[in-house]
Amino acid sequence: xxxxxxxxxxxxxxxxxxxxxxxxxxxxxxxxxxxxxxxxxxxxxxxxxxxxxxxxxxxxxxxxxxxxxxxxxxxxxxxxxxxxxxxxxxxxxxxxxxxxxxxxxxxxxxxxxxxxxxxxxxxxxxxxxxxxxxxxxxxxxxxxxxxxxxxxxxxxxxxxxxx
Numbered sequence: 001x002x003x004x005x006x007x008x009x010x011x012x013x014x015x016x017x018x019x020x021x022x023x024x025x026x027x028x029x030x031x032x033x034x035x036x037x038x039x040x041x042x043x044x045x046x047x048x049x050x051x052x053x054x055x056x057x058x059x060x061x062x063x064x065x066x067x068x069x070x071x072x073x074x075x076x077x078x079x080x081x082x083x084x085x086x087x088x089x090x091x092x093x094x095x096x097x098x099x100x101x102x103x104x105x106x107x108x109x110x111x112x113x114x115x116x117x118x119x120x121x122x123x124x125x126x127x128x129x130x131x132x133x134x135x136x137x138x139x140x141x142x143x144x145x146x147x148x149x150x151x152x153x154x155x156x157x158x159x160x161x162x163x
Contacts, residue, residue: 043071049157051078051132057139061146069141074132081106081155082129087143089122096136102128104151127151 036058043055052074059068071094082104091098093114100120101110104127111131114120122128140146150156 045073048072049078049080051075059144061144063144066144067141068144068146069139070146071137071139073135073137075135076132077134078132079106080130082127082151083148083155084125084127084151085122085142085149086145086147087124089146090141091120091122092139093118094137094139096132096134098136098138099131099133100128101130102126 038057043057045053045055048054052072055071055073057069057071059066061068061070074096091100091114093116095116097116098114098118099111100114100122101107101112103110106129108131148156153159
């Protein structure tokens with residue numbers, strides 16, 4: 001019994017030393033300074049496509065491996081052609097409604113309506129398309145980078161600017 005207690009005592013004292021030797025910071029070494037609250041009037045909306053604006057709530061949607069929270073706001077009817085993302089896309093409707101469907105071709109019969117409060121996840125690399133029939137706001141979060149890869153590159157509104 002004494003041997004077990006001795007081994008356990010040595011292990012308890014040795015673990016923090018081994019953790020420090022491996023560069024692992026001890027718990028509480030870098031405590032978060034404070035929480036963050038973002039007021040709605042602090043959001044900076046930027047146009048990303050005709051009828052669509054984006055605001056970054058938290059994180060950096062371009063920084064690989066980091067987490068992000070962004071909001072998209074659509075004015076009027078906006079049709080987003082088939083596309084996919086390299087990471088899972090988590091979607092929540094905050095205002096209005098949002099229609100989304102699976103597939104490599106836009107097919108209105110496959111659209112499903114998401115109403116306010118409705119959450120959804122679109123797994124990485126799943127081809128999908130969407131439609132906003134009226135003004136709405138959706139929130140997206142996930143692991144960065146947040147990149148939209150259009151099934152048909154000609155559908156990418158970023159390419160229209162270069163023509």
